Amino acid sequence: MTGKLDLDPVLVARARELARRAGQPVVDLARSHTTVSVERAVLRLAGVTGADPDGIPWVNRLVDAVAADVGLGHGVAVPVFDALVREGSTDVTLLAQKAAAGSVRFTQPTGRAATAARSAARKAVGAGIRRIDRRRAERDRLVKRHGDPAQRPWIYLIVATGDIYEDIPQAQAAARAGADVIAVIRSTGQSLLDYVPEGATREGFAGTYATQENFRLMRAALDESSKEVGRYVRLTNYASGLCMPEMATLAGLERLDMMLNDSMYGILFRDINPVRTFVDQRFSRQVHARAGIIINTGEDNYLTTADAVDEAHTVTVSQLLNEFFAHEAGLADWQLGLGHAFEINPEVPESFRLELAHALLARELFPDAPLKWMPPTKHMTGDVFRGNLLDGFFNLAGALTGQGILLVGMMTEAVVTPWLSDRDIALQNVRYVLGAAGGLHEDFVPAPGGFIRRRANQVLGEALDLLERIGEQTLLTAIAEGTFGIMKRPADRGKGLSGVAAHEADYCNPATDILEAAA
Amino acid sequence: MSGEKQIVRPYGDTTGDGMVQVSFTLPVTHDKRAEGAAVQLANKMGMDPAMVVHAKPMGDGFTFFVVYGRVNHLVDLNAVQVVERDFALLSAKDVNTVIKQRLRRKLSVVGACIGTDAHTVGIDAILNVKGIAGEKGLEYYRELKVTNMGAQVSVPELVETARAEKADAVLVSQVVTQRDAHLHNTREMSAAFREAMPAGRRPLLIVGGPRFDETMTDELGVDRIFGRGTTPGEVASYLVHALITQRKAMA
Numbered sequence: 001m002t003g004k005l006d007l008d009p010v011l012v013a014r015a016r017e018l019a020r021r022a023g024q025p026v027v028d029l030a031r032s033h034t035t036v037s038v039e040r041a042v043l044r045l046a047g048v049t050g051a052d053p054d055g056i057p058w059v060n061r062l063v064d065a066v067a068a069d070v071g072l073g074h075g076v077a078v079p080v081f082d083a084l085v086r087e088g089s090t091d092v093t094l095l096a097q098k099a100a101a102g103s104v105r106f107t108q109p110t111g112r113a114a115t116a117a118r119s120a121a122r123k124a125v126g127a128g129i130r131r132i133d134r135r136r137a138e139r140d141r142l143v144k145r146h147g148d149p150a151q152r153p154w155i156y157l158i159v160a161t162g163d164i165y166e167d168i169p170q171a172q173a174a175a176r177a178g179a180d181v182i183a184v185i186r187s188t189g190q191s192l193l194d195y196v197p198e199g200a201t202r203e204g205f206a207g208t209y210a211t212q213e214n215f216r217l218m219r220a221a222l223d224e225s226s227k228e229v230g231r232y233v234r235l236t237n238y239a240s241g242l243c244m245p246e247m248a249t250l251a252g253l254e255r256l257d258m259m260l261n262d263s264m265y266g267i268l269f270r271d272i273n274p275v276r277t278f279v280d281q282r283f284s285r286q287v288h289a290r291a292g293i294i295i296n297t298g299e300d301n302y303l304t305t306a307d308a309v310d311e312a313h314t315v316t317v318s319q320l321l322n323e324f325f326a327h328e329a330g331l332a333d334w335q336l337g338l339g340h341a342f343e344i345n346p347e348v349p350e351s352f353r354l355e356l357a358h359a360l361l362a363r364e365l366f367p368d369a370p371l372k373w374m375p376p377t378k379h380m381t382g383d384v385f386r387g388n389l390l391d392g393f394f395n396l397a398g399a400l401t402g403q404g405i406l407l408v409g410m411m412t413e414a415v416v417t418p419w420l421s422d423r424d425i426a427l428q429n430v431r432y433v434l435g436a437a438g439g440l441h442e443d444f445v446p447a448p449g450g451f452i453r454r455r456a457n458q459v460l461g462e463a464l465d466l467l468e469r470i471g472e473q474t475l476l477t478a479i480a481e482g483t484f485g486i487m488k489r490p491a492d493r494g495k496g497l498s499g500v501a502a503h504e505a506d507y508c509n510p511a512t513d514i515l516e517a518a519a
Numbered sequence: 520m521s522g523e524k525q526i527v528r529p530y531g532d533t534t535g536d537g538m539v540q541v542s543f544t545l546p547v548t549h550d551k552r553a554e555g556a557a558v559q560l561a562n563k564m565g566m567d568p569a570m571v572v573h574a575k576p577m578g579d580g581f582t583f584f585v586v587y588g589r590v591n592h593l594v595d596l597n598a599v600q601v602v603e604r605d606f607a608l609l610s611a612k613d614v615n616t617v618i619k620q621r622l623r624r625k626l627s628v629v630g631a632c633i634g635t636d637a638h639t640v641g642i643d644a645i646l647n648v649k650g651i652a653g654e655k656g657l658e659y660y661r662e663l664k665v666t667n668m669g670a671q672v673s674v675p676e677l678v679e680t681a682r683a684e685k686a687d688a689v690l691v692s693q694v695v696t697q698r699d700a701h702l703h704n705t706r707e708m709s710a711a712f713r714e715a716m717p718a719g720r721r722p723l724l725i726v727g728g729p730r731f732d733e734t735m736t737d738e739l740g741v742d743r744i745f746g747r748g749t750t751p752g753e754v755a756s757y758l759v760h761a762l763i764t765q766r767k768a769m770a
Contacts, residue, residue: 162697173578188695189635192671205635206695269639271669304640378640382747421544424577 004445005364005456011464012365018467019320022475027328029275030282034507036194036499038283039063039076041245042511044253045128046077046121048092051198058096059246060195065099069106072501075508077125079106082117092124108506118508125510129290132252136292139232139255142223146232149180151438153373153398153406155430156236160185160417162204164214168221173420175225175233177427181258181405183236184218186210191241191270192495196250206417210237210247215254234258236296239284240266242276242496248284252291258337258405259288262298263325264318268484269301273494274476285329286515295331296405297322300341300374302484308343308378312358313462314484315340319362320467321475323369330515333368337405341374342394350451352393357455359401360446364456373398375409387411388429395433402441406430525596537589539566544583549576557584565590602733602744604753606760611660614755618662621763628657628758629681629722630690631668634704638694639670641727645690645751656751663755674704674711681722682715687762688723690754696730702739709740723761725754 040059051057066076083104084095098104109117149155157179159170164184171182187204190197200217201209208214215237222233234257239247244261251259263281266272288295299315299322306314319338326336340362344351362371375394380387391409398406408430412422446452470478482488531538541561547553554571561569566588573585609617618626630646632639644651646667648658658665666684668677681689691708693701705726712721727745736744743757 177578187635188638189671205697205700269670419544420577420581421542421583424575424583 003364005360005453006448007361007364007457007460011460015316015320015365015460015464015467016324018464018471019317019324022467022470022478023321023324023328026278026475027282027325030279032503033275033279034072034075034501034503034509035245035276035279035496036060036063036067036072037243037280038245038509039066039072040243041249041283041287042075042077042125042509043080043092043096044246044249045511046080046092046124047128048096050093052097052100055198057195057198058093058100061100062092062096065096065104066106067501070108071504072499073504074108074506075503077121077510078114078117078506078508079108081121081124082107082109082113085113085116085120114506118510121508122510122513126514128249128253129511129514132249132287132291135252135255136290139257139292142226143232146226146230149231151434153403153434154180154234154370155427156181156183156372156405156407157423157427158183158185158407158418160204160207162187162206162208163202164200164208164217165202167208168218170420171218172221172225174423174427175222175229177424178431179233179408179427180231181234181236182218182222183258183260183407184208184210184214186238191238191266191272194242194496194499196243196246210250212250212254215250215256219255236260239288239295240298241270242266242272242280242499244277244280245283245287248287248291248293251293252287256293258294258296259284260298261285261288261295262301262339263322264479264484265298265301267479267489267494269298271489271494273497273500274479274489274491276494276496276500279500281325282329283512285326285331286512288335289330289332290515290518292335294335294337294370295326296337296372297339299339300343300372303341303343304378308341308345309348309354312354312459313466315358316361316365316459316463317466317470318484319366320463323366330518333366334370336366336369337372338362338366338369339372339374342376342390342397342409343374343378345379346376346390352397353451354455355393355397356400356446357452358459359397359403360452361456361459363401363403365460370404372405372407373403374407375413377413380411380413380415382415384411384415387413388425391426392429392433395430396437396440399433399437400440400444523597527594527596528592529590537591538587539590540585540587541566542583542585544577544581546581548580549574549582553582554584557582557586561586561588565592567591600734606757606764608752609756609759611655611752611755614660614759615662617759617763622662625662625664626688626758626762627664627666627684627686628688628690629666629668629677629684629686630657630692631672631677631680632670632692632694633672633674633677633708634693634700635671635695639692641692641694641729642667642669642690645692645727645749645754651750654750654752657755659751660755663758674708677708678711678715681712686722688725688758691724691726693726693728693731696728701726701728701730702735705739705741713740723758725757727754 043059048059066079157174159167185207187207187209197209197211200213226233236258239259239261266277267274299318388411408426410418476491480490528537529539569588575583630642647656724741725743729747731744733744
């Protein structure tokens, strides 16, 4: 604890303990269930690639075929590799094609056949995980060669044209203009697709589809840019929605560097079933941990639907829960881009001091996490001049409170998807503030007993109260009753529920086995 | 409306000076010629004289300009066409009272973002208790029964829910406008309601979003379009006007 807010260490420890208590039943749930997307991720690790002529990936066809014959509860690895052993083949994609044509029957083997299938599955999945390991080592080499950004926070910029071949020059231009992290926003609606589209894509709605090929193309382009600008430019995408585990896997295989990966975002904002989300989330975080990927959590979103002052403590609670789930899945503190945002109504008296109190609270609670600082969106009105000023204050708050990753705010937020000139002006704003006041966090220590310290302690107190209440009823009930971001999400409703299955006694997932053995 | 012209010009610091300020980017490298090109564009936009007050190179082969100048265009206020609010703005209390006394049951409202649009910010601002800009959303109105279906709702789901909830009004929010998705989605929605229910039984169809033209109701087959800055109170007042006050007056 660096002690700028005089937080009571006993209360902080109590908050973490309550988060653990609230999160543990959810972890138990995640450990005893699987989902179609977890199983598809296992098959991707085992080497299944490509899609049928309708664009449905072979992993989807194969998982559906296995589920139809033996259900999902055993895990698909053993039935699939049992069939492969029986066929005398090693080509899993070919097996998927045969299964889709209906020419393979799956069974859940026992005895020696089961042992053989399990060992074949572990070998194939192990090869996929080794590919992720190699990509991680490659990143380490490139970071060493090109270097990290000279300053903190890292400057995070979004591109989103819908066309990967248009995104690439924009991303490269952004890197030249000073962006350290490029996020390619996904096409609206991809989070609710229960499959990952294939190939390079040139059309999307308000974003570009996340596909393995698009990941590869953009990473290769940014490797060129890294060489050119003399610092390693990181790439971000989204492990969220119904295909969270597969997105994490593809990100690991294609050396993405950060992934949006919130524990509750899909539940609250996409109405995805809570159980589905927690199961998918745990697996995806295990993959991120292994791949050396920094996750970004989505607490900023609560403040766009709920009041940023009244509900500030829900951000703290969610950060604590995200931290618990992340640690449980094997992520280290340096991988936790816990989110929060500058979303207080600028008309509120002392709004900037309140922002500083909230931002510093996160900084003090999570001293080793690269906190993700999100710009104002809710109170951007279309008055671009006022918006630019607000973004300047947002940047200043980021510098003052030592944030790790700064998402560049656009003064045209809520007006248009950013123009080239909007980005340039926004980056100029960031460069000015970081250049003029980048080290100000060293000098910024709020006065003892002053407004900022009192406010931060008040928010921590409210967070504790909420965690105590969650403890009395369980996290799933709290979500069902609309504790976070006002939305009510019962555990037996929401999208993707049909893709969830409880583990059978002989459930086998070689990926989880390998990932947990390492942790 | 009088046929007389009522002319205004932009105001810089003197009545009638016609001064405006614009900014834009040209895909050319910054040099003298680029600044000349910016002046030429400004002239063609009706700015004369045009002063390039700021020119900044951006990346490879782009220049950003800020231009001040006098426009020669005139605006005739009497020729302006807009949709003026044609209903009385009521307080939440008055809305509740009118519904209670004259409808004698709760007024049912179903809201959704349709198509792939996942931006619930608009529908939530209108429906959530939280509301917007200090004004409470429709869920706060005691006499309104609100069903908020959230994002990415399909049109058949919406029609089905409207039927099940016996919706008096259906509110649809559309934020994403790429390739006119908001217009296509709205037309699909209104057509589905026309097909599924006879004229007298159809709920009032309302769409809202920052990029709609409020005069396009007929073209889109809806009863009302609300643009940027609409508040829950305006929507509630319109519901009362269209479903109770006006309907009774016509009956």
